[in-house]
Amino acid sequence: MPNGTTEELRRANLAAVLRLVYSSGAMSRALIGRHTGLNRSTVGSLVTTLAGLGLVGEHAADPNGRVGRPSPIVQPDPDVVAFAVNPEIDALTLAVVGLDGRVRRTVRSEYDDIPGAADAVQLAARLIAASRRELAGLRVVGVGVAVPGQVRTSDGLVRNAPHLDWHDEPFAAPLAEATGLPVRAANDAALGALAEHRFGSGRGCDHLIYLNGGASGIGGGIITGGHLLTGTAGYAGELGHVRVAGGDTTDSAGLRGTLEAEVTRAELLSVLGLARATPDELHAALLADHGPAVRAVVARQVGHLGTALATAINLLNPDVVTLGGFLAALLAHDPDALADAVNRSVLAPSSEAVRIVPAALGTDLLAIGAAGLAFEDLLADPALALA
Amino acid sequence: MPNGTTEELRRANLAAVLRLVYSSGAMSRALIGRHTGLNRSTVGSLVTTLAGLGLVGEHAADPNGRVGRPSPIVQPDPDVVAFAVNPEIDALTLAVVGLDGRVRRTVRSEYDDIPGAADAVQLAARLIAASRRELAGLRVVGVGVAVPGQVRTSDGLVRNAPHLDWHDEPFAAPLAEATGLPVRAANDAALGALAEHRFGSGRGCDHLIYLNGGASGIGGGIITGGHLLTGTAGYAGELGHVRVAGGDTTDSAGLRGTLEAEVTRAELLSVLGLARATPDELHAALLADHGPAVRAVVARQVGHLGTALATAINLLNPDVVTLGGFLAALLAHDPDALADAVNRSVLAPSSEAVRIVPAALGTDLLAIGAAGLAFEDLLADPALALA
DNA sequence: TGGTATATGTTGTGAATCACAACGAATACT
DNA sequence: AGTATTCGTTGTGATTCACAACATATACCA
Numbered sequence: 045m046p047n048g049t050t051e052e053l054r055r056a057n058l059a060a061v062l063r064l065v066y067s068s069g070a071m072s073r074a075l076i077g078r079h080t081g082l083n084r085s086t087v088g089s090l091v092t093t094l095a096g097l098g099l100v101g102e103h104a105a106d107p108n109g110r111v112g113r114p115s116p117i118v119q120p121d122p123d124v125v126a127f128a129v130n131p132e133i134d135a136l137t138l139a140v141v142g143l144d145g146r147v148r149r150t151v152r153s154e155y156d157d158i159p160g161a162a163d164a165v166q167l168a169a170r171l172i173a174a175s176r177r178e179l180a181g182l183r184v185v186g187v188g189v190a191v192p193g194q195v196r197t198s199d200g201l202v203r204n205a206p207h208l209d210w211h212d213e214p215f216a217a218p219l220a221e222a223t224g225l226p227v228r229a230a231n232d233a234a235l236g237a238l239a240e241h242r243f244g245s246g247r248g249c250d251h252l253i254y255l256n257g258g259a260s261g262i263g264g265g266i267i268t269g270g271h272l273l274t275g276t277a278g279y280a281g282e283l284g285h286v287r288v289a290g291g292d293t294t295d296s297a298g299l300r301g302t303l304e305a306e307v308t309r310a311e312l313l314s315v316l317g318l319a320r321a322t323p324d325e326l327h328a329a330l331l332a333d334h335g336p337a338v339r340a341v342v343a344r345q346v347g348h349l350g351t352a353l354a355t356a357i358n359l360l361n362p363d364v365v366t367l368g369g370f371l372a373a374l375l376a377h378d379p380d381a382l383a384d385a386v387n388r389s390v391l392a393p394s395s396e397a398v399r400i401v402p403a404a405l406g407t408d409l410l411a412i413g414a415a416g417l418a419f420e421d422l423l424a425d426p427a428l429a430l431a
Numbered sequence: 432m433p434n435g436t437t438e439e440l441r442r443a444n445l446a447a448v449l450r451l452v453y454s455s456g457a458m459s460r461a462l463i464g465r466h467t468g469l470n471r472s473t474v475g476s477l478v479t480t481l482a483g484l485g486l487v488g489e490h491a492a493d494p495n496g497r498v499g500r501p502s503p504i505v506q507p508d509p510d511v512v513a514f515a516v517n518p519e520i521d522a523l524t525l526a527v528v529g530l531d532g533r534v535r536r537t538v539r540s541e542y543d544d545i546p547g548a549a550d551a552v553q554l555a556a557r558l559i560a561a562s563r564r565e566l567a568g569l570r571v572v573g574v575g576v577a578v579p580g581q582v583r584t585s586d587g588l589v590r591n592a593p594h595l596d597w598h599d600e601p602f603a604a605p606l607a608e609a610t611g612l613p614v615r616a617a618n619d620a621a622l623g624a625l626a627e628h629r630f631g632s633g634r635g636c637d638h639l640i641y642l643n644g645g646a647s648g649i650g651g652g653i654i655t656g657g658h659l660l661t662g663t664a665g666y667a668g669e670l671g672h673v674r675v676a677g678g679d680t681t682d683s684a685g686l687r688g689t690l691e692a693e694v695t696r697a698e699l700l701s702v703l704g705l706a707r708a709t710p711d712e713l714h715a716a717l718l719a720d721h722g723p724a725v726r727a728v729v730a731r732q733v734g735h736l737g738t739a740l741a742t743a744i745n746l747l748n749p750d751v752v753t754l755g756g757f758l759a760a761l762l763a764h765d766p767d768a769l770a771d772a773v774n775r776s777v778l779a780p781s782s783e784a785v786r787i788v789p790a791a792l793g794t795d796l797l798a799i800g801a802a803g804l805a806f807e808d809l810l811a812d813p814a815l816a817l818a
Numbered sequence: 819t820g821g822t823a824t825a826t827g828t829t830g831t832g833a834a835t836c837a838c839a840a841c842g843a844a845t846a847c848t
Numbered sequence: 849a850g851t852a853t854t855c856g857t858t859g860t861g862a863t864t865c866a867c868a869a870c871a872t873a874t875a876c877c878a
Contacts, residue, residue: 048444057435112825113873194780203780251663275748276638279781282745287738290677358669361662393581393590394666499854500844
């Protein structure tokens with residue numbers, strides 16, 4: 045909580061400027077002044093301070109042909125980086141992401157047997173150590189972890205990651221111990237929502253619902269009022285476990301009739317006659333095949349998806365609903381059918397302004413989201429930049 | 432948006448102090464300092480300013496027997512008031528609520544035929560004018576309206592209030608015109624959530640779900656991160672229209688299988704053999720009668736209520752779920768059954784810390800919530816206190 | 819080619835805010 | 849009655865941001 049001192053005012057202004065160039069990209073000093081409402085002299089002082097901290101750099105103005113004195117472009121320093129860790133059932137991915145939002149490198153370490161949490165921590169620590177050796181001159185801010193399961197955000201304890209068979213496994217704490225870096229962890233779909241909100245299909249929208257369909261189920265994340273909705277402990281956003289039908293099929297958490305139980309990638313692959321497929325291959329196959337069997341399965345899944353979205357829209361009144369993974373393929377296959385399904389269960393005012401769109405960020409989605417989590421402390425108080 | 436100036440800092444600190452004594456009740460200067468983290472001299476200056484604006488008063492310290500110099504008690508001025516308007520199907524209620532949170536007076540104007548929105552506006556304006564004449568020496572801040580339906584918060588347009596048969600009827604604007612006061616409007620259950628959060632069962636809890644069961648249906652409101660969740664236009668929180676079953680019964684909005692369609696006060700009255708009942712009478716009758724017919728109906732309704740709550744808990748991970756109206760009676764009738772029903776559809780981590788409790792505020796709930804809405808501008812910027 | 823208008827960074831001054839230390843005031847404890 | 853404790857008040861100082869004047873750099877126009 046900002047405690048209302050002049051010192052805190054300075055911190056808040058530094059944070060506002062850094063956050064602006066982080067989430068809106070490089071911009072001139074003059075634009076920063078217009079966005080923040082601060083005086084030119086104040087903006088100058090703040091930018092100088094941030095540059096002195098090594099967090100932003102100033103480049104020559106681009107010759108854009110406008111009248112008046114050119115304004116140097118302020119941009120976040122790409123050498124200020126965070127590590128993004130994403131353990132999955134087939135591999136652990138480590139990404140190095142700059143404060144400019146770009147992914148500098150990605151390392152993917154595949155495994156045959158799903159590791160335990162402790163082993164995954166050690167693997168991540170080794171990959172991080174190797175990256176730090178190879179990439180010289182970087183200033184590492186911290187580590188963000190995207191976990192396919194429920195994570196207690198206060199201490200990064202993985203409460204339940206069914207596909208990894210992790211239950212109440214500490215993750216952030218031992219990884220911080222092994223790397224000497226601050227580590228924060230959260231649910232993967234929640235971080236996807238954060239990334240789409242800041243850099244993807246939800247830019248400029250304060251209320252967003254993100255829903256991702258993967259091989260192992262459906263995850264969701266919610267942005268309300270421009271902030272990631274965590275709930276009291278960090279478990280919010282579980283849209284995959286919304287009840288949509290009275291059936292007996294169960295989902296990965298053992299709940300019956302939920303979205304995740306009724307809408308599955310495996311069923312789509314099955315009816316398409318595919319043994320396995322990359323996300324792009326599934327997308328293409330679904331767009332190509334409009335046979336009756338496929339149509340029937342898609343229609344049923346789209347109906348259930350619409351019911352779940354309607355529930356979420358009734359509760360949250362978002363600007364945007366972003367669909368990722370095979371849910372984006374369902375949307376592309378028949379956008380009108382999904383809209384109809386939503387409209388059958390939604391209150392008219394809540395739905396009139398909502399846009400249902402495919403995710404805009406590709407494979408880097410989780411890396412960007414997890415890095416965003418790791419940058420959060422820095423963005424909240426740039427003066428604490430260390431190491 | 433606070434624009435980071437020193438002037439804004441002062442405003443924010445004034446607002447923080449006023450908000451503190453508004454929502455936490457009268458407290459000593461020393462306590463204010465401890466809560467805000469501000470220096471004693473600063474607190475003194477802020478309190479003096481607020482007192483000069485006529486927003487707070489200082490009383491002698493209560494002799495509580497503690498060592499040290501007694502600290503004068505700062506409390507919001509009860510003569511600073513807001514009007515709370517609540518149009519319902521049988522009557523329009525006007526309440527006068529002080530900044531100290533107390534309801535000074537309530538006027539209830541009953542009607543046989545449901546009025547149109549324009550007539551209701553005129554009725555409210557007449558009641559407000561009469562109250563202003565009778566209660567001298569008041570400083571009126573504004574008007575808050577609790578509407579049983581969906582309201583666009585930006586301009587107070589009633590989008591859809593099915594029980595009043597109002598559709599896209601302006602309300603706040605004409606009432607502001609007629610009274611010369613600032614008017615803000617919102618959904619009644621959302622304001623109920625706000626009231627329970629600040630003064631009722633959800634004090635100190637940043638994440639709360641409020642669900643109210645009335646004669647005309649089920650309304651809901653959501654508090655996340657300590658703030659009322661409005662969504663992009665103000666329509667968020669419609670928990671009554673969450674799908675819970677595959678049935679064909681429809682709710683007030685024409686949606687099928689929703690909580691509001693499946694869980695009704697009318698069915699409870701019917702099985703209890705009551706033609707009509709006050710909320711208290713229904714509550715008592717339900718607690719008294721555990722016959723098989725009643726048990727069956729209650730069991731079914733509790734099951735559906737549990738499903739809806741599970742959905743909301745999975746999405747929002749709240750600290751508290753507050754039930755009002757006949758839903759509180761259902762809870763009292765068999766708390767364990769409701770807990771079991773929730774647990775059948777909820778993810779374990781999300782549910783472990785949640786408390787399901789009856790609403791703590793009684794008939795004044797909506798008056799307090801609507802007044803809170805009207806006070807919002809004042810609390811955000813006390814220096815703008817006028818007239 | 820030179821002058822003007824426009825837009826922006828920089829510098830110095832001033833006003834406002836809050837922190838801090840010293841002091842005074844009012845109560846409880848011994 | 850004296851002392852310790854708690855808290856309000858006052859005066860001083862440090863920090864921050866606003867504002868005005870000036871300097872700088874470009875586009876536009878004649």
